[in-house]
Amino acid sequence: MTLLYTGTEWNFDVLRRSFDAVERIAEAELGLDTFPNRIEVITAEQMLDIYTAHGMPLTYRHWSYGKHFLQHEASYRRGFSNLAYEVVINSSPCISYLMESNTATMQALVIAHAAFGHNHFFKNNHLFRQWTEASAILDYLEFARTFIGRCEDRYGIAAVERILDAAHALSRHGVHRHGGSRPLDLAAEQKRERERREYDERVFNDLWRTVPAGRAAPGTDAAAERRRRLGLPEENLLYFLEKTSPRLQSWEREVIRIVRLIAQYFYPQPQAKLMNEGCATWVHQRIMTRLHETGQIDDAAFLEVLHSTTNVVTQHGFEHVGPEFNPYALGYAMMCDIERICREPTAEDRQWFPDIAGNGDPLGTLRFAWANFRDESFVLQFLSPAVMRQFRMFRLLDDTTDPTLLVDAIHDADGYRAIRRSLARSYDPGENDADVQVVDADLTGDRQLRLQHRTRPGRLLHGRDAEATLRHLATLWGYEVRLQEVDSATEAVLATHSAGPASAAA
Incomplete structure (x- = not known):
């Protein structure tokens, strides 16, 4: 084997040789299965643009993106933060952006980290396979940008931003968490949007609003029947608004759909x-390490690798960064x-992990874990006493009720399982996201939208934030x-928040 490069300078021949060498090890020795790769080298300003668009190479226009760009740029220029060495996109082909510096x-x-490590995880993890379609996201973003641009030209920027502002504020509650969503299909989305527009134009008749509503059959619960017809309760607020809101125009429903489908695409990422x-x-x-062992990089290059990896996987004490673990540090340590x-x-390992201890197949075990778990279940299954x-x-x-804190579990025989359960729970999206659902909407009466937040005492929503939302x-x-916060155990109403369209319009 000869050295892939010497020194710190690189050119595109060096990138090609490095990529080929990394690919051989990733496929032949580690058995990684990846999407086709595309490598792009970008400047610092282009990296700031990528930050602004949540890592995507294109998106629709919105004032918040410019605000985020200025925030990141000011922080970078003043030396308060550094830019990432790379950004990788869950798409097919998998796009990896490398900093030119x-x-x-x-x-x-x-290249090894993003184009093969992240790429393999994106392609094989069950969350990404269930919720995303890597071959469709870039085309869908182009469709979204074009559609919203046309809406701005036809209805005005202020009208479009009014819908986008509200949809962005609700995007965390615009995903299906328990199934019911299909991966993006651009052709189907474009066909559905065209058919919806043609249908609205064909069947619209203002006389329909004068037709009296039918009455429920005798002996039936009108409220229960109404909720059944509306498919309530519904946790996906944007989906319910898109389908049911009595005041939205067709183009406004499509804008909401775009925001919620993009939010759905990003839904697996924080869970894994x-x-x-x-x-x-x-x-x-x-x-x-294998490149160094086979003589393809020299000692100086490997020392740089060790230095960089050590910085990435450093776990500072809780007094420095708070209670959360560095995902690079804990994730790498568990692997x-x-x-x-x-x-x-x-x-001890044989007692805790009888199924994998001593099986002699670490690569197969790791690939199985990468494919079949998310953070919560991975910690619950594989976090060891060591x-x-x-x-x-x-x-x-x-x-x-107590002014002092109590350490009730430590890393000993009595505390291992308690710590593992608690740490796993901290990665559970059900613990971190408020359970807010639409529970009723009387479209033939006062048209008030009623929501419910199921929680427990001490975990109520912040009043001002709830009302702003x-x-x-x-x-x-x-x-x-109107939103009621209800105790999940006793069904007692703990708090009530409300807002009307007049204050929203203001």
């Missing part, structure tokens, strides 16, 4: 961040620990919106 070693490392970054870091470290358990298990001791984990009991909801609904 990277050294030759860092270009090889980020620990695993995704752990997978990519483990892959790049293994590949760069290395799984490899150790498969190769050289201890008696890693808990390495990270010095403990659990605090925070009782609001409801104003956006009222903007899209067109009538009064």
Whole structure:
């Protein structure tokens, strides 16, 4: 083997040789299965543009993107933050953006990290396979940008931004969390949008509003029948508004649909961040180690790899960064620990992980984990006592009636399982996202939209934030919106918030 490069300078021949060498190890030795790759080298300003568009190469226009660009640019120019070495997009082909200021070693490392580590995870993890269609997202973003641009030309920028502002504010509650969503299909979306517009133009007749509503059959519960017809309760607020809002025009429904489908596309990413970054870091470290072992990079380059990886996987104490773990650090540690358990298990490992301890197949075990788990289930299944001791984990009991904190579990025999359950729960989206659902809407009466937040005492929504969000909801609904916070255990109403269309219009 000859060196792929010497020194820190690179050119496109060096990138090609590095990519080919990384690809051989990724496919032949690690058995990674990836989308086709596309590598693009970009400037610092282009990287700031990528940040603004949530990592996507194109998107529709909105004032918030310019605001985010200025915030990132000011922070970068003043030295308060650095830019990423790379950004990778879950698409087919998988696009990896590399910073032009990277050294030759860092270009090889980020190719291994993004173009093969993240790429393999995107293609094989069940969350991404279920919720996203990698071959359609770029075409759909082009469709979204074109459609919203046409709406701005026809109806005015202010009218479009009014809908986008409200839809963006509700986007976290614009996803199907338990099925019911299909991956993007651009041809079907364009056909459906065209058919909806033609249908509205064909059947519109103002006389329909004068037809009296039918009465429910004797002996039936009118409210229950109304909720059944509307498919309530419904957790996807944007979906319900798109289908049911009595005041939205056809183009406004399509804009809402665009926002919620893009939100749905990004839905898996926060649920698998620990695993995704752990997978990519483990892959790049293994590949760069093999390049050094086979004489394709020299000692100086490998020392740079070790330095960079060490910085990435450093876990500071809780007094520096708060209670959350660095996903690179914990994810990488768990991947290395799984490899150790498969190769050289201890008696403790055999007791905790009888199915994988000593199986001699760490690569197969890791690929199985990457494909079939998300962060919550991965921690619950694979977090070992060894890693808990390495990270010095403990659990605090925070009782609001007690002025002191109690450490009720530490990394010992009595605390391992309690710590693992608590840490896994912290990655559960059900614990981190408010359970807000539409529970009723009387379209033939007062047209008030009624929502319910099922929670428990001590975990109520912030009053001002809740009411501000409801104003956006009222903007899209067109009538009064009322939200009740209900104790999940006792059904007691803990708080009530409301907003009307007049305040939303203001």
